[in-house]
Amino acid sequence: xxxxxxxxxxxxxxxxxxxxxxxxxxxxxxxxxxxxxxxxxxxxxxxxxxxxxxxxxxxxxxxxxxxxxxxxxxxxxxxxxxxxxxxxxxxxxxxxxxxxxxxxxxxxxxxxxxxxxxxxxxxxxxxxxxxxxxxxxxxxxxxxxxxxxxxxxxxxxxxxxxxxxxxxxxxxxxxxxxxxxxxxxxxxxxxxxxxxxxxxxxxxxxxxxxxxxxx
Amino acid sequence: xxxxxxxxxxxxxxxxxxxxxxxxxxxxxxxxxxxxxxxxxxxxxxxxxxxxxxxxxxxxxxxxxxxxxxxxxxxxxxxxxxxxxxxxxxxxxxxxxxxxxxxxxxxxxxxxxxxxxxxxxxxxxxxxxxxxxxxxxxxxxxxxxxxxxxxxxxxxxxxxxxxxxxxxxxxxxxxxxxxxxxxxxxxxxxxxxxxxxxxxxxxxxxxxxxxxxxxxxxxxxxxxxxxxxxxxxxxxxxxxxxxxxxxxxxxxxxxxxxxxxxxxxxxxxxxxxxxxxxxxxxxxxxxxxxxxxxxxxxxxxxxxxxxxxxxxxxxxxxxxxxxxxxxxxxxxxxxxxxxxxxxxxxxxxxxxxxxxxxxxxxxxxxxxxxxxxxxx
Numbered sequence: 001x002x003x004x005x006x007x008x009x010x011x012x013x014x015x016x017x018x019x020x021x022x023x024x025x026x027x028x029x030x031x032x033x034x035x036x037x038x039x040x041x042x043x044x045x046x047x048x049x050x051x052x053x054x055x056x057x058x059x060x061x062x063x064x065x066x067x068x069x070x071x072x073x074x075x076x077x078x079x080x081x082x083x084x085x086x087x088x089x090x091x092x093x094x095x096x097x098x099x100x101x102x103x104x105x106x107x108x109x110x111x112x113x114x115x116x117x118x119x120x121x122x123x124x125x126x127x128x129x130x131x132x133x134x135x136x137x138x139x140x141x142x143x144x145x146x147x148x149x150x151x152x153x154x155x156x157x158x159x160x161x162x163x164x165x166x167x168x169x170x171x172x173x174x175x176x177x178x179x180x181x182x183x184x185x186x187x188x189x190x191x192x193x194x195x196x197x198x199x200x201x202x203x204x205x206x207x208x209x210x211x212x213x214x215x
Numbered sequence: 216x217x218x219x220x221x222x223x224x225x226x227x228x229x230x231x232x233x234x235x236x237x238x239x240x241x242x243x244x245x246x247x248x249x250x251x252x253x254x255x256x257x258x259x260x261x262x263x264x265x266x267x268x269x270x271x272x273x274x275x276x277x278x279x280x281x282x283x284x285x286x287x288x289x290x291x292x293x294x295x296x297x298x299x300x301x302x303x304x305x306x307x308x309x310x311x312x313x314x315x316x317x318x319x320x321x322x323x324x325x326x327x328x329x330x331x332x333x334x335x336x337x338x339x340x341x342x343x344x345x346x347x348x349x350x351x352x353x354x355x356x357x358x359x360x361x362x363x364x365x366x367x368x369x370x371x372x373x374x375x376x377x378x379x380x381x382x383x384x385x386x387x388x389x390x391x392x393x394x395x396x397x398x399x400x401x402x403x404x405x406x407x408x409x410x411x412x413x414x415x416x417x418x419x420x421x422x423x424x425x426x427x428x429x430x431x432x433x434x435x436x437x438x439x440x441x442x443x444x445x446x447x448x449x450x451x452x453x454x455x456x457x458x459x460x461x462x463x464x465x466x467x468x469x470x471x472x473x474x475x476x477x478x479x480x481x482x483x484x485x486x487x488x489x490x491x492x493x494x495x496x497x498x499x500x501x502x503x504x505x506x507x508x509x510x511x512x513x514x515x516x517x518x519x520x521x522x523x524x525x526x527x528x529x530x531x532x533x534x535x536x537x538x539x540x541x542x543x544x545x546x547x548x549x550x551x552x553x554x555x556x557x558x559x560x561x562x563x564x565x566x567x568x569x570x571x572x573x574x575x576x577x578x579x580x581x582x583x584x585x586x587x588x589x590x591x
Contacts, residue, residue, distance in 0.1 A: 197349040198356055204293025204342035209358040211257040213559070214474045214486045214533055215244050215422050 003031045008038055012045045078202060239280045239303060240266055241542040241551040241568045243470070243527055244488055245586035248284045248297040250470060251424040252339030252364035253415030256288035256295015260590040264299075268551065268584035270570070278305040278549060286339075294342040295360070303333040305549070318396055319443055319450055328375040339364035341413065362413040366428075374401040396443045400452070405434035411466075424470040435459045461498070468492035468525065484533045492525030529555075536560055542568060553582060564588040 001024055003011065011028050014020050020028065032038045238249045246266050247254035266282040286297030307329045322328075341362035345355045376399055411428035439455040469491055476484035529542035538557030544550070557566035570582035 199347050199349045199352060200359070201345045201347065203344075205345050206288070206290030206293045206343075207355075208293075208343040208345055208360075209355050209418055210259050211247075211254065211417055211422055212419060212472075212474050212486070214476070214484045214531065215472050215488070 001027050003027065009041065012038075012042050015042075016045055076202070238282075238527075239278075239544070239546050239549065239551065240268055240282070240586065241544050241553055241584050242266075242529070242555060242566050242586050243490065243542075243544060244472070244529070244531070245564070245566055245588060246282050246284065246299075248286050248299045248337075248339060249282060249301060250490075251362070251413040251415060251426045251468070252297065252337075252411075253341045253360040253362040253413040253424065253426075254295075255286040255297030255339045255341040255362065256343070257286075257341075257360070257415065257417075258590060259288060261285070261287040263589045264587070266584070266586040268568075268582065270549075270551070270582035277307075278303065280304070288343075292342075294340055295362075297339045297341075299337050299339075301333075301335040301337075303331075303335075305329075305331040305333075318398070319448070322375065329372070330374075331370060331372040333368060333370035335366055335368035335409075337364055337366035337409075339413070341415070357416055357418050360413075360415040360417075362415070364411055364413065364428075366407075366409040368407050368409070370405045370407070372401075372403050372405075375399070376401070394445055396445065398441055398443070400439045400441055400455075401436065403434050403436040405432055407432045420474045420476075422470075422472045424472075425468070427465065427467045430464040430466070431461065432464065433459075433461050463497040464494055465497070466492060466494045466524075470527070482535050486531045486533075488527065488529045488531065490525070490527035491523065493521060493523045495521035531555070533559065538564075538566060551582065551584065553584070562590050564590075 008031070011020070011024075015025060015028055032042055238246050240246055243250050246264055247257060247262075248264070262285065264282065264284040267280065269279040271277045281302045282299065284297060284299035286295060288295045339362055341360045344359045344361075346357040346359055348354050348356060407430050409428050409430040411426060413427075414423075414425040416423045435457060436459075437455045437457050440453040441450060442452075443450045470488060471490070472486055472488040474484050474486045525544075525546050527542075527544045529540060529544075531538065531540040531542075536559055538555065538559055540555045541553070542555055543552040551568075553568040553570040555566055555568045557564065559565070565587045566585070568582075568584040568586075
């Protein structure tokens with residue numbers, strides 16, 4: 001197509017009307033690229049052009065791509081229901097956490113085939129005028145599946161008895177005993193996988209998971 | 216007379232007035248809106264369902280069911296809606312065959328002496344909510360769909376029964392007089408209104424369906440006492456007595472289904488479905504129960520009655536477009552079971568069920584079921 005300067009306006013008009021073929025369109029655009037003085041005309045025609053129909057196929061993607069306007073938090077009805085519940089949950093958790101005594105001496109033995117000797121022998125009781133403190137140590141082993149380690153937990157419980165003549169007695173239940181962890185396959189503790197949090201939409205949605213066609 | 220009425224009432228409640236809140240089909244998954252109202256719009260396409268079954272027996276019960284339904288998803292409001300219609304017919308003989316010879320000739324010619332017809336129509340709406348991942352709100356983990364439904368229905372029953380029926384249900388000895396035969400003519404007309412809730416939770420493989428229905432039954436019954444004199448071949452009937460009453464029922468149902476396949480559209484998929492339902496009646500008029508009545512069967516207390524009245528189990532397999540499997544549904548005294556064959560593509564799902572004795576030429580029990588779904 002031989003583009004003459006006299007025809008350029010008519011061609012730009014046809015371009016926006018959609019009357020040009022793909023080849024003609026590309027030729028016109030090349031021409032405008034070569035002669036930038038026509039760009040202004042092209043832009044003006046583009047602005048004056050009013051599209052009548054949106055012939056672009058929807059494909060249902062608009063809803064996914066466009067962000068829906070979300071209500072502010074204070075306008076959501078669940079806030080008024082959820083806030084007291086969350087507060088109650090927070091308070092109960094706080095009480096549960098801060099009321100729990102600190103647990104000490106709870107080693108997790110993870111090394112395979114290791115003999116653990118825990119032998120705290122008190123050579124002699126020291127007679128001091130303090131309450132009797134009994135420390136009893138109990139062990140508990142937990143069996144997991146084949147690939148998970150066997151974890152040995154040792155808990156200390158402390159009992160305090162009021163008395164005038166007192167002595168420190170450490171009663172170790174594991175004294176002079178060999179504790180063998182027989183699960184040798186895994187030597188590290190399994191790290192828990194992080195669960196993804198779920199969100200429940202409070203408004204019905206037209207896009208959903210249809211029921212299984214096999215059902 | 217009160218005892219007889221009570222017995223008939225028990226029969227009315229426990230056997231005939233099943234009210235069919237559950238699906239009386241072997242392939243319950245083919246009738247989704249009847250299974251749970253939350254299934255309305257559960258496909259992205261519009262859906263029409265048609266189901267029909269028929270079973271006959273030489274010695275046992277007989278009946279037929281027809282179901283038609285339509286549901287679709289309205290994406291603008293994110294809700295599915297559905298309408299459905301169900302028609303049931305149930306027949307049973309309560310006259311002992313040994314005593315039948317003593318009845319008038321016209322009565323003997325009748326094939327069934329208890330016939331119940333019921334028509335139910337319902338509408339349901341089920342909004343769909345998505346449970347998504349917080350870090351990716353466009354990825355849907357589950358779809359949750361609560362629903363409500365309303366049903367209206369009417370059932371009628373005509374029944375003949377003789378003292379052997381009384382003997383059967385009370386264990387009270389009845390001494391027959393060979394010169395005459397006594398029997399009862401009983402009929403009722405029941406109008407019921409049912410509403411309830413449904414829930415559905417599903418992903419691509421799992422589906423959990425729940426439904427709870429509350430029914431208000433308003434019925435009028437009529438009973439008359441008839442004596443047939445064999446020697447003179449004459450029949451005398453007492454003036455019929457009528458009574459009106461109202462009672463209520465609650466029926467929860469639960470269904471579970473899971474598809475074992477790599478993907479939903481793989482060539483082979485296996486989907487077992489399990490379901491259970493129970494019914495509990497309130498405000499029954501039974502004032503007193505005989506100590507020797509059959510409590511173990513009906514679990515009757517003074518004014519309530521509850522039982523597990525619905526069990527379903529089916530194994531559904533699909534190989535490409537071919538469907539096959541087996542299904543078992545027990546609803547009250549009726550059993551719907553058999554092997555299933557079918558065909559499925561994007562627009563049609565056809566299934567046909569034949570009872571397990573279908574290959575026997577002289578089987579006592581015959582059953583055939585045909586269900587189909589059209590998607591467009």
